[in-house]
Amino acid sequence: MTLRSLFSGVSGLRSQSNAMDAIGNNIANVNTVGYKRARITFADLLYQTISGATGASEQQGGTNPVQIGLGVRTDSVDTIFTQGNSQQTGRLLDLSIRGGGFFQLTDGNGGAFFTRAGNFSLDEEG
Numbered sequence: 001m002t003l004r005s006l007f008s009g010v011s012g013l014r015s016q017s018n019a020m021d022a023i024g025n026n027i028a029n030v031n032t033v034g035y036k037r038a039r040i041t042f043a044d045l046l047y048q049t050i051s052g053a054t055g056a057s058e059q060q061g062g063t064n065p066v067q068i069g070l071g072v073r074t075d076s077v078d079t080i081f082t083q084g085n086s087q088q089t090g091r092l093l094d095l096s097i098r099g100g101g102f103f104q105l106t107d108g109n110g111g112a113f114f115t116r117a118g119n120f121s122l123d124e125e126g
Helices: 003-028
Strands: 039-046 047-051 066-069 072-079 105-106 110-117
Touching: 003 039, 003 072
Parallel strands: none
Antiparallel strands: 039 072, 047 066, 105 110
């Protein structure tokens, strides 16, 4: 067994650990208002060519190159913006969005924030 094969296995374990973290976070937030689940995608690391391709001869066809993968990595963590559940609360400032879009909020410094959670309230300044 070479170090290369150990690295391939460890890279797979690390990537799978990231996926388990995302799944655990999705489960922990299943009842959180406005939460959107995450999905992990993976990508191959480099390949090493063990033997090159061969051309066809009169007796037999050619062969493809032989390559081995050198591991996997977490490619992206994507937020899935599907429609969540709406429920009646009886509060005037509880809003929901059907379809795409976000509520845009601004802070006291003019910074913009976006959310799909519509459980709003007023402070002393309105």
